[in-house]
Amino acid sequence: MTGPATLSTRDGAGARRVLFYDDVTVFGGHEKMALSLLEQLFRFTGYSAVFVFAKKNRRLAQELKLLQEKYPDRLSLVPTRYASGRMPTLEMFWQLPQLVALVRLFKSLAPAFAIIVQGNVELSIKGLVAARVAGIPAVSYLPYVGPFSDIPDLPLAGLRDLCNKLLYKLPQGHVVIADAHRKTLIEDQCLCSTRLFVLRNLVDGDQLTEYPKTDAREKLGLPPSGVIITVLGRLHFKGKGQDVAVRALSGLLGKDLRLLVVGEGPDREQLMQLAAPHVSDGSVVLIDWVENPSVVYSATDIILMPSNLEGVPLVLLEALLFGKMVLASDIPPFDEYLPSDRRFQAGDEESLRQCVLRALSDLQGGAYTPRLVTMDSDMNREEVLRLVHSMTVDGKGARDA
Known part of the structure; x- marks a missing residue:
């Protein structure tokens, strides 16, 4: 050989x-x-x-x-x-x-x-x-x-x-x-x-295309104004923590701040029940996987990753390629990619909420500088x-x- x-x-x-x-x-x-x-x-x-x-x-x-x-x-x-x-x-x-x-x-x-x-x-x-x-x-x-x-x-x-x-x-x-x-x-x-x-x-950057935000939101049926926080991944509470995100943001959501949850998985029905009041008023939007994730990233202001366990998730790499602000649990490997003020304690609703509030303040004040990554x-x-x-x-x- x-x-x-x-x-x-x-x-x-x-x-x-x-x-x-x-x-x-x-x-x-x-x-x-x-x-x-x-x-x-x-x-x-x-x-x-x-x-x-x-x-x-x-x-x-x-x-x-x-x-x-x-x-x-x-x-x-x-x-x-x-x-x-x-x-x-x-x-x-x-x-x-x-x-x-x-x-x-x-x-x-x-x-x-x-x-x-x-x-x-x-x-x-x-x-x-x-x-x-x-x-x-x-x-x-x-x-x-x-x-x-x-x-x-x-x-x-x-x-x-x-x-x-x-x-x-x-x-x-x-x-x-x-x-x-x-x-x-x-x-x-x-x-x-x-x-x-x-x-x-x-991540193949050539397969990702940035769309104008208003066009991307129209494709997804989202309103053109307001901040959108997106949780993208398999709907599995123990691993991905979507339930923690919904509960943590419950008091913040409204016409100026919406939560977009994208994915499929075994906890979809539980998620629909948990988010039902917010789904009815449009402050939480649930959609299945989309053929073109570029549309989701283009429509989004903040990517939220409330995971309890991860490898090196594609969502993290894709979001950074798009220059998006990413907030994530303080677990490996996020500590290698994100500063401490963009991380929160895994499973802790108050820690997540405070991290989001800091991020919103930075976005509104223009204090966020995108971290771009490249791939060979x-x-x-x-x-x-x-x-x-x-x-x-x-x-x-x-x-x-």
């Missing part, structure tokens, strides 16, 4: 194949970045791919079809009925027939190695176990590596953290999105540093090549290395 810097970059049927697996049913940031990883694999190597995914995830299916049109000879799609629930590890025990069928599917696809897309170590765990049983070297794509005990009110968090120590040992490698995450896996999970790959989240589309090239080389050492995969 040649070294990582000399991997073939040829296209077509002769290229080797990588299996991607994702059974989450709601499209989120880690799905979007997994698609970015897939495209980087195509750009930097000669490998083709087959993507096995939950057919209930309609947006992922749409995005994959668009990517397949771009790379028709290199990407195959396999929709399945398999899906992660709220406690995926426990669910495996009464879904053994699904697991057996998945093992057969993986063996029939015969990939060189597999990339299991996991928002956290529990999600898509069936794919990780199936790859292990099928004898297929696998790497886990992990945007979040923190303990579950850090998530407020999560059932059985301590027990799950204990069990998850075993799950971290299943794959032959892990892809993380920040150096701090790599350090966490080495120190907390005792994982081998040579099997950890840091592939940083990328090739910055992950060497690490992608190292990943492929590591997982295919001597043509046998990392398990035998």
Whole structure:
């Protein structure tokens, strides 16, 4: 096997194949970045791919079809009925027939190695176990590596953290999105540093277009005047904290200040009930994912991220590319991107409210200077090549290395 810097970059049927697996049913940031990883694999190597995914995830299916049109000879799609629930590890025990069928599917696809897309170590765990049983070297794509005990009110968090120590040992490698995450896996999970790959989240600025604010608001059915604060992400209170945002801003909302919540997820009905009084007077607006997020950013004055846990969220990077003011919980990685006066204590409604009031004062007084970021589309090239080389050492995969 040649070294990582000399991997073939040829296209077509002769290229080797990588299996991607994702059974989450709601499209989120880690799905979007997994698609970015897939495209980087195509750009930097000669490998083709087959993507096995939950057919209930309609947006992922749409995005994959668009990517397949771009790379028709290199990407195959396999929709399945398999899906992660709220406690995926426990669910495996009464879904053994699904697991057996998945093992057969993986063996029939015969990939060189597999990339299991996991928002956290529990999600898509069936794919990780199936790859292990099928004898297929696998790497886990992990945007979040923190303990579950850090998530407020999560059932059985301590027990799950204990069990998850075993799950971290299943794959032959892990892809993380920040150096701090790599350090966490080495120190907390005792994982081998040579099997950890840091592939940083990328945002393609060419796909983002800034619209006039009034035009963007008209597209979204929003009033042209007043300040709009936007919370954009999967509707999952324990992870993303939209409920805290609604309660914290309740006394501030009105015709001059509106809250826009964009996303889909398991807590949508609860959010609608919680925000019902404000939805009726138009001070809270709920919309599903939009095809063009540029419209949302263009219509927005402040991006609010009240998360309890995060990796390196795309919303943060996209908002900074747009030069938007971002307010976020005082958790990693926000402390690396935002000053202290733009952060608030996670889960604390009063801390969030005071942070918003400071931000509004700065906006009105012209005291805010946008922090712009830039992205190098090739910055992950060497690490992608190292990943492929590591997982295919001597043509046998990392398990035998």
